[in-house]
Structures are given as C-alpha cells and as structure tokens.
Amino acid sequence: MALVSARDMLLKAHKEGYGVAQININNLEWIKAVLEVVKELNSPVILGVSEGAAKYMGGYRNVMAMVRELDAFYNIQQPIAVHLDHGTYEGAFKALEAGFTSIMFDGSHYPFEENLAKTKEVVAKCHSVGVSVEAEVGSIGGEEDGVVGAGEIADPEECRLIAETGVDMFAAGIGNIHGKYPANWKGLDFEVLAEVQRVTNNIPLVLHGGSGIPEDMIKKAISLGVSKINVNTECQLAFAEATRKYIEEGKDLQSKGFDPRKLLAPGVEAIKNVVREKLTLFGSVNKA
Numbered sequence: 001m002a003l004v005s006a007r008d009m010l011l012k013a014h015k016e017g018y019g020v021a022q023i024n025i026n027n028l029e030w031i032k033a034v035l036e037v038v039k040e041l042n043s044p045v046i047l048g049v050s051e052g053a054a055k056y057m058g059g060y061r062n063v064m065a066m067v068r069e070l071d072a073f074y075n076i077q078q079p080i081a082v083h084l085d086h087g088t089y090e091g092a093f094k095a096l097e098a099g100f101t102s103i104m105f106d107g108s109h110y111p112f113e114e115n116l117a118k119t120k121e122v123v124a125k126c127h128s129v130g131v132s133v134e135a136e137v138g139s140i141g142g143e144e145d146g147v148v149g150a151g152e153i154a155d156p157e158e159c160r161l162i163a164e165t166g167v168d169m170f171a172a173g174i175g176n177i178h179g180k181y182p183a184n185w186k187g188l189d190f191e192v193l194a195e196v197q198r199v200t201n202n203i204p205l206v207l208h209g210g211s212g213i214p215e216d217m218i219k220k221a222i223s224l225g226v227s228k229i230n231v232n233t234e235c236q237l238a239f240a241e242a243t244r245k246y247i248e249e250g251k252d253l254q255s256k257g258f259d260p261r262k263l264l265a266p267g268v269e270a271i272k273n274v275v276r277e278k279l280t281l282f283g284s285v286n287k288a
C-alpha cells in the first residue's frame with residue numbers, strides 16, 4: 001500500500017476509541033521489525049523519525065527510500081505513515097520535501113505567538129500536498145534525541161488557538177516524560193487532558209513518552225481522546241537487553257554467531273515483541 005498521511009487513520013481511531021502506535025525507527029532492523037508485526041497483526045502504524053535518527057539513517061530521503069522499498073518488499077496492505085518526530089521549523093520543510101507523509105512541528109520551546117505563527121505556516125504548506133501535521137503546546141519532560149523539555153503542563157487556551165490552525169493531531173504536555181519514568185512520577189494529568197480535548201474541538205490527541213506508562217493510564221488516556229501514542233525507549237531497551245544477553249552468553253563466539261544477521265536477530269525479535277504488545281494494548285489490531 002502507498003504510504004499515507006496520518007490523518008484518516010487517526011480520525012478512525014478517535015471515532016472508534018483505540019490508539020495508533022507511533023513507533024520510532026532507528027535503522028533497517030527497526031523498520032523491518034515494525035512492518036513485519038504490522039502485517040502479522042493487520043494494524044495501521046506511524047513510523048516516527050526524529051531529526052537525529054534521520055541523520056543517522058543517511059537523511060530524510062534515504063529514510064523514505066528504505067521505508068518505501070521495504071513496504072513494497074513485504075507487500076504491506078496496512079496504512080503506514082512516515083512522520084517527522086519533534087521536527088524543527090527547518091526540518092519540517094526538509095522532511096516534507098523528501099516525501100514524509102506526516103510532520104510534527106514542535107514549536108513548544110518558542111514564545112507562544114511564534115509557535116502559533118510557525119505552526120500556521122507548516123500547516124498551510126503540508127496541507128497543500130495532503131500531508132498531516134502535529135503541533136505541541138506545553139512540553140514533554142526529559143530528553144529525547146537532543147529534544148529537552150521541562151515538562152510544563154499545557155495551557156488550554158494556547159491549545160485552543162493552536163488547534164484552530166487546522167492541525168490534524170495535537171500533543172499537549174500532561175505530565176508525560178520521554179525516557180524512563182522516575183519512581184516518584186505523579187502520573188498523567190487527566191483533568192488537563194480532558195480539558196484539552198474539550199477546547200480543541202475533539203481533534204485526535206497525541207501522547208508522547210509512551211514507554212513505561214501503566215496500562216490503565218494508557219486506556220484512560222485513549223478514552224479521553226488520545227489517538228496516537230509514541231513509543232521509542234521501550235524498543236531500544238528491549239533491543240539492548242536481548243543483544244547483551246546474546247553476547248554475554250558467548251553466542252557471537254560460537255560458529256558464525258558473529259554474523260550481524262545472527263547477532264542482531266534476538267534484538268529484532270525483542271523489538272517485535274514490544275510492538276506486538278503495544279498494538280494489542282492500544283487496540284489497533286485488525287483495524288487496518
């Protein structure tokens with residue numbers, strides 16, 4: 001299936017009360033792992049690409065080339081969006097030019113008026129070619145690929161104004177954090193989430209920092225209007241753990257165990273298990 005904008009898959013998820021996973025990709029193994037599970041579980045998915053990950057993979061055009069060719073190789077029939085994650089203003093236009101089908105412009109670190117003005121420009125440009133847009137107000141705590149946030153809770157009035165720009169999905173800081181959650185984490189602020197959904201006129205909401213959020217909170221967030229949940233750290237941890245185990249058990253020293261296709265295989269299986277678990281928890285299995 002041709003790669004698509006995230007708009008329709010999120011509107012469907014929002015209407016039917018489930019979440020679509022944004023799984024961040026880091027290399028060839030990650031893309032293969034996600035596409036294999038999507039095919040197996042007949043689920044839509046959003047492939048998240050941070051600017052750092054795009055650079056690592058040889059640039060936006062190479063990311064698109066890899067995803068497009070693997071999509072054809074696996075004969076994927078499910079909707080797949082390729083989404084710039086926490087994009088800068090400049091990065092948004094570069095990724096658009098390279099053929100990304102969905103763009104997050106993260107202007108949350110700008111003074112609000114500037115975030116609003118820049119989001120409007122990105123929306124106009126992306127919508128003119130059928131590409132979906134995500135904006136952010138407030139911030140996600142912690143750090144992801146160089147994007148650092150203090151975790152400010154979103155201001156509902158600012159959310160309303162950004163939603164009016166016509167963005168297709170909206171990320172609000174509601175106490176969520178990138179990376180591992182600390183033991184004393186207070187949890188998601190559901191009152192703010194409900195208010196954000198009310199003032200944004202029911203547009204699909206995005207939950208960043210999806211790794212490590214307890215299942216009951218994920219389900220409640222979906223019931224309050226979250227339709228896209230971003231997961232990165234959990235796949236990275238699972239990959240690292242499985243790879244470490246392989247090496248600690250000395251398997252790379254046995255026979256041809258050093259062959260990268262063998263050495264990376266347990267890590268790929270571990271990513272696939274996380275993706276299976278998330279698609280099932282979010283409720284998107286058989287929703288393609």
Ligand code: G3H
Nearest residue numbers: 179208209211230232233
């Ligand atoms: O934008 C991507 C995410 O918000 C992923 O967060 O690494 O905590 O799962 P995570």
Ligand code: ZN
Nearest residue numbers: 140208209230
């Ligand atoms: Zn994020």
